[in-house]
Amino acid sequence: MSRTESAMVELGTEAPAFELPDVVTGKAVGRDDAAKNGLLVMFICVHCPYVQYVEQQLAQIGRDYEGRLGIVAISSNDTIAYPDDGPEEMKAQAQRLGFRFPYLFDESQEVAHAYNAACTPDLFLFDASMKLVYRGQLDDSRPRRRDLGNDIPVTGKDLRRAIDDVLAGRQPDTNQRNSIGCNIKWREA
Numbered sequence: 001m002s003r004t005e006s007a008m009v010e011l012g013t014e015a016p017a018f019e020l021p022d023v024v025t026g027k028a029v030g031r032d033d034a035a036k037n038g039l040l041v042m043f044i045c046v047h048c049p050y051v052q053y054v055e056q057q058l059a060q061i062g063r064d065y066e067g068r069l070g071i072v073a074i075s076s077n078d079t080i081a082y083p084d085d086g087p088e089e090m091k092a093q094a095q096r097l098g099f100r101f102p103y104l105f106d107e108s109q110e111v112a113h114a115y116n117a118a119c120t121p122d123l124f125l126f127d128a129s130m131k132l133v134y135r136g137q138l139d140d141s142r143p144r145r146r147d148l149g150n151d152i153p154v155t156g157k158d159l160r161r162a163i164d165d166v167l168a169g170r171q172p173d174t175n176q177r178n179s180i181g182c183n184i185k186w187r188e189a
Helices: 049-065 087-097 110-115 157-167
Strands: 019-021 028-030 039-043 070-075 103-105 122-126 132-136 180-183
Touching: 019 103, 039 049, 039 110, 049 070, 049 087, 049 157, 049 180, 087 103, 122 157, 132 157
Parallel strands: 039 070, 070 103
Antiparallel strands: 019 028, 039 122, 122 132
């Protein structure tokens, strides 16, 4: 596992527009298509141990907030160097976990660059006006490893608190901690 922290994009930044294919339905999904009372954009992938550690909670968040908040997951990894992160594998992951949100493939990596995504998972929550109000960790839990591990359960409490604030019309706490995960696997130039 390569340990990379999220970039902590400036709060108030507008959500960049995107239109990407959903690996499950094959349909193109845009930012404005997905937004509902705000938008959660999650950069994830299939092979990352950090994502694997929290993927059940991400799926549960999708179920818990379905119909109340727009949610998309995006995979931007280089699939030539990391074929396990390709569209077929993404589709299998989404179906295995029962994702209730679109799982989008960013083959060009342009969307990851536009969002300044740095790691998987990298989470961005926007309010109804598409302004960034939360970016950072899901919660304090980390995969068990001597240099990273802890015994804190995966609950999604930090992200859930921010989502609840957005849905209640409140500004989330600005004291936010970086997400930590594997670096986005950028294509070599």
